[in-house]
Amino acid sequence: MKRMCLTFLLILTLAVPAMGKEITLILDWFPNVDHIPLYVAQQKGYFDEEGLGVKIIPPSESADALKLAAAGRAELGISYEPQALVAASEGIPLLVVGRLIGHPLSTVLYIEGRGIEKPQDLNGKPMGYTVAGMEDVLAKAFCELNEVTDYDLVHVEFAIVPSLVSGRVDSVMGGFRNYEVVELELKGYKPGYFALEEHGFPDYDELVVVANPTFAKKNPEAIRSIRKALSRATEYTLKNPKEALAVYLKAVPESDEKLEKLAFEKTLPFYAESQILDAERWRTFADFAHKVGLIERPVDVEPLLWKD
Known part of the structure; x- marks a missing residue:
């Protein structure tokens, strides 16, 4: 669900996979209700309708999603706005292409x-x-x-x-x-x-979708399709929470149903309202992150964010 190491050992010379119908998406943590729109999009066929087969994979450690996407070993990953800014500050190639949780948890x-x-x-x-x-x-x-x-x-x-x-x-x-x-x-x-x-922190996106920038720029239609399906799935989740939770529990049967149901109720207000990546909002948090020492160098957010 959360929090990744900040020291990245990346092999950046690895080849970026060629575009195909199959997309691998690495989660930030074990499957949990933060990810429900992803499972809704997968299980209800929204990805399929966009011509994409999306495979959702939990990471072996919470840093894997960002590392694998940056290294071109996975098409997409789920990460966090603060970690994406840390990566950008360290010169790690990355592109933020979508939103999952739109406010801090x-x-x-x-x-x-x-x-x-x-x-x-x-x-x-x-x-x-x-x-x-x-x-x-x-x-x-x-x-x-x-x-x-x-x-x-x-x-x-x-x-x-x-x-x-x-x-x-x-x-x-x-x-x-x-x-x-x-x-x-x-x-x-x-x-x-x-x-x-x-209490003094700028608002920010808790969970975001990241991609290898080379892959995203070579395959813009795939990114647009992912964003469209995720937007549709989030709308379904907000309008049909009971059904969305049932979809998730069926897809992840090992979940603790009681815990997940209660956590889902608390998560509902925090799902991203849209897939719009607000550059000014990101810039405000990036400036804050630099001021408090979270990132060593200032980050220009414009190249970091997908523009459609």
Whole structure:
């Protein structure tokens, strides 16, 4: 579902696959409800109607989607706006061609009833973070923006819920407002969180579709078809949530149905409203990312975004 390593070992001389009817799409994480429009497009035949056979593959690690797309080893991948900007800042060839989740799911997560009601209450309390080089940078930015001056950062990796429940940390930067919130609720806790876009961060796309730029430029009709099918599937998901969830659960039968249903309810407001890649919105977040040290060099977002 989330968060990838920031050190990329890429073999950029590998050949870009020739265009054909079959498209490989690598997920950012294991299949989850964030990906429901992809499964709707696949299972309801929207990709087929566009003349494309799209194979959806989970990665072996969360960095694989962006790495494989950048290296030309997969046609498409699912990644995150912050990671795409990091890659662009490091000179990694990439093109963002679509959107899946249009607003941040990442939050500063905590458990209510433990003395935290506003960001300033984080003073004097250990704060966990997930991905080193990403979430620790964003944690520091959050603290600077919200008058939190006394804190210790603890790398909890992905043990978010256990670290909160045990009291090892009092909050975690990188907890998602759909999954970890539901996990806490199912354990009998009342979660609280500070939404990043409400506490000084620019709004951004949580999940995006990335492609090798050479492939995309050689096969623009395939990219347009993917975007059209994804837009259609997202519209179906929003209008028919019960049916869309059923499509996903049938396609991914190993899913925890109770968890996924609750997480889906929390995810619905965050699916991308359209496939429009707003350059000004991206530019605002890219400037913020450079200011807080998430990226070392400024990024010109224009070459990074698909233009139709």
